[in-house]
Amino acid sequence: MPVQMSESSQGSRGKGAGLGLALASALAFGGSGVAAKPLIEAGLDPLHVVWLRVTGAALVMLPLAVRHRSLLRRRPALLAGFGLLAVSGVQACYFAALSRIPVGVALLIEYLAPALVLGWVRFVQRRPVSRAAALGVILAAGGLACVVEVWSGLSFDALGLLLALGAACCQVGYFVLADHGGDAGEQAPDPLGVIAYGLLVGAAVLTVVARPWSMRWSVLTGSAHLNGTAVPAVALLAWIVLVATVVAYVTGVLSVRRLSPQVAGVVACLEAVIATVLAWVLLGEHLSAPQIIGGAVVLVGAFIAQSATPAQGSPEPVTAGGPERELSEHRASA
Structure with a gap:
């Protein structure tokens, strides 16, 4: 006779899996800048590094794109948006910023x-x-302000800061689109499939922009x-493609499906701390x-956000995702 798990147990297990995936994604993404900057300093243009990263990952994910080719008919706008914002937009702005300001x-x-x-x-x-989710975001933003040292008049390169801010705007599209349709059941x-086609779209766009020839x-x-x-160079590129792109996107999108865009987003702030430590070492x-100290505050904000409870009075709180979503639908149909 199978043992029936309580809804709270299923929800806790689903949230734990989501947090594990979010942390794995943060670790994978966090190493991208440290591996890419030596290639840029060796003579590669930032856009060329982005093109190599996205195109290499697209080739790795190509069999999955063939398997899920029905998505081209069912969700063309989602695939195009994910490719333009979550792949090419984020990567191009971030790597261009890397050439002007520190990785962290x-x-x-x-x-x-x-x-x-x-x-x-x-x-x-x-x-x-x-x-809790709002407090976590506020703390994370405050920690970011400390890292940038806003009180010193933003002595960093202005164009580099604008490019990094552009990456932040595209990152919003990543979290929102990764969660899109997650509550549609079967x-x-x-x-x-979304990741595979997003990478293919991103590779096509970047081919035109980066001109790899x-x-x-x-x-x-x-x-x-x-660091001396x-x-x-090919080993650094392999790390960027396989770990910092394929593994990072797969675990990241799956974590958003199990958590929610803003909770997964704040946990992903750990990527910044990881990248900063790696860049230091x-x-x-x-x-x-x-x-x-600012990096430590980002960590605290991520911890508070990931332990966020549903907003009171909300039948479908924004912090509910994955298994919690399914349980809510189950109760409603019952």
Whole structure:
């Protein structure tokens, strides 16, 4: 006789899986900048690094695109939006920012996205948010302000900061579109298919923008310097494609489906802390004491947001996702 699990047990297990996926995604994404910056310094244009990253990942995911080809007919707008915003937009703006400002700062500005997601959910979708989720976003934004040291008059490169902010806006599209259709039951678009076609769309767009035929291909046959240590450029590229793109997108989209856009977004702020630590250790980009404190505040905000409870009086709280969504629909049909 099968043992029946309580709804709370199923919800807790689903949320735990979502958090694990979100952390795995943060770890994978967090290493992209550290691996990409040596390639940029070795002579590759930032857009060419983005093109190599997205095109390589698209080729890896091509069999899944063939398997889920029905998505082209059912969800063409979703696939186009995911490719333009969540893939090409985020990557192009972020890597262009990397060439002008430190890795940690670029990524931390990009992760103002959770605050923007919260605003989207509250004021555009007009859905309630829990106090814990809102507090987590506020703390994360405050930590970001410390990392950028806004009191010093933003001494960083202005164009680099604008590019990082553009990546944050595109990141909003990533979280919102990753959650799109997640509550449609069996009709929900398969997340792996969405990622595969998003990468293909992104690769097509970036091919036009980056013009890879003008790239210095010889850089990939040599070595790049990681804080004085010579590393094969192709090894760095393999890490960027397989781990920092394929693994990162798959675990990231699955985590959004199980949590919610703004909770997964705040947990993803850990990526910025991870990238900052890696840049410190591997690239020698040292941060000041206020910047370190700011990173700790981002961690606290992520912890509070991931423990967010449903907003009171809301039958479909914005912090409910994945199994919680299914249970809510189950109760309604009953």
